[in-house]
Amino acid sequence: MILHLKQLTMKKTIDILLKQLRTAFAIIIISSIMISCGVKDSDLQAAIDQKIQTTPEMTGVSAAVKDGVVTLSGECKDDACKALTENTVKGMKGVKSVINNATVAPPPPAPAPVTINADDALVKGVADATKDFKDVKATVNDGVITLTGEIKRADLKTLMQSLHTLKPKKIDNQLVIK
Amino acid sequence: MALQEKYKQLIDVATSSGVTNLQVREQDNVLYIDGEAPNGEAKDQLWNIYNTIDPDYRAGDLVMNINVAGIAPGSQLKVATKSSNLNIRKGPGTDQPIVGKAAKDEVVTLLSKTNDQWWLIRNANGEEGYVYTQYLAK
Numbered sequence: 001m002i003l004h005l006k007q008l009t010m011k012k013t014i015d016i017l018l019k020q021l022r023t024a025f026a027i028i029i030i031s032s033i034m035i036s037c038g039v040k041d042s043d044l045q046a047a048i049d050q051k052i053q054t055t056p057e058m059t060g061v062s063a064a065v066k067d068g069v070v071t072l073s074g075e076c077k078d079d080a081c082k083a084l085t086e087n088t089v090k091g092m093k094g095v096k097s098v099i100n101n102a103t104v105a106p107p108p109p110a111p112a113p114v115t116i117n118a119d120d121a122l123v124k125g126v127a128d129a130t131k132d133f134k135d136v137k138a139t140v141n142d143g144v145i146t147l148t149g150e151i152k153r154a155d156l157k158t159l160m161q162s163l164h165t166l167k168p169k170k171i172d173n174q175l176v177i178k
Numbered sequence: 179m180a181l182q183e184k185y186k187q188l189i190d191v192a193t194s195s196g197v198t199n200l201q202v203r204e205q206d207n208v209l210y211i212d213g214e215a216p217n218g219e220a221k222d223q224l225w226n227i228y229n230t231i232d233p234d235y236r237a238g239d240l241v242m243n244i245n246v247a248g249i250a251p252g253s254q255l256k257v258a259t260k261s262s263n264l265n266i267r268k269g270p271g272t273d274q275p276i277v278g279k280a281a282k283d284e285v286v287t288l289l290s291k292t293n294d295q296w297w298l299i300r301n302a303n304g305e306e307g308y309v310y311t312q313y314l315a316k
Binding site for chain 2: 111113114124125127128129131153156157158160161162164165166167168169170171172173175177
């Protein structure tokens with residue numbers, strides 16, 4: 001009889017313990033769900049996509065979200081755009097961290113320097129171009145064609161078009177236009 | 179960059195009118211615009227805009243080397259002198275002897291392009307020689 005009573009008490013104690021354990025588990029599970037689902041990945045993805053689409057500087061970048069970690073990829077036009085995208089995404093609600101794999105576009109190649117013809121070639125070209133304009137005098141010095149004398153306004157464009165194809169450094173037009 | 183602002187309209191029209199191989203470069207305070215216009219009208223339009231921005235081409239801050247594209251050997255070209263005959267010369271230069279003449283509006287055949295100034299042509303009489311390209315039109 002005494003033994004039976006002892007057994008009963010133990011069973012009760014175990015029951016209570018189990019109940020408490022169950023409650024604790026439930027709390028842990030519920031709270032962990034609440035934390036991780038503060039912002040769903042899909043919602044975050046949509047928000048980031050919209051941000052990228054509406055920010056011209058971020059054109060070319062794309063984002064992938066997994067468990068609140070955002071991975072950026074694609075090509076930015078410069079370093080500033082890469083940093084801007086990263087910082088903007090970091091500041092968005094629900095983002096745990098950002099892995100910035102976006103690359104920066106190489107700068108466009110520098111244009112080839114302008115070809116300037118040597119003075120002897122220019123002198124010959126200028127002689128040909130001015131042959132039909134008797135009142136025009138032209139000199140060439142270090143690539144610069146200097147025009148003096150007189151010309152009719154109607155002939156000016158014809159002469160200029162011709163001189164501009166000679167690849168001079170510049171044309172200094174001091175002509176008196178009649 | 180300042181010069182590209184000054185001649186912005188010119189650059190914009192060059193782009194929109196279909197100038198190919200267009201190059202716009204600024205070097206030592208001179209703007210260089212190079213390219214090939216689709217036809218003579220497009221080239222003329224650019225020269226008119228140039229004259230509007232810089233009347234009588236006085237500023238000396240632009241060198242615009244625009245040729246007309248698509249003129250290949252075999253093309254028929256018209257002599258576009260004001261009234262006189264066009265000299266056909268033995269070599270590319272006004273110092274070269276005259277070997278023939280082509281009348282205004284006469285059609286000649288392009289044989290080869292020596293440079294931007296002188297092209298080798300054949301006239302209706304079969305005379306071959308070099309003429310100044312300024313006086314040839316498509």
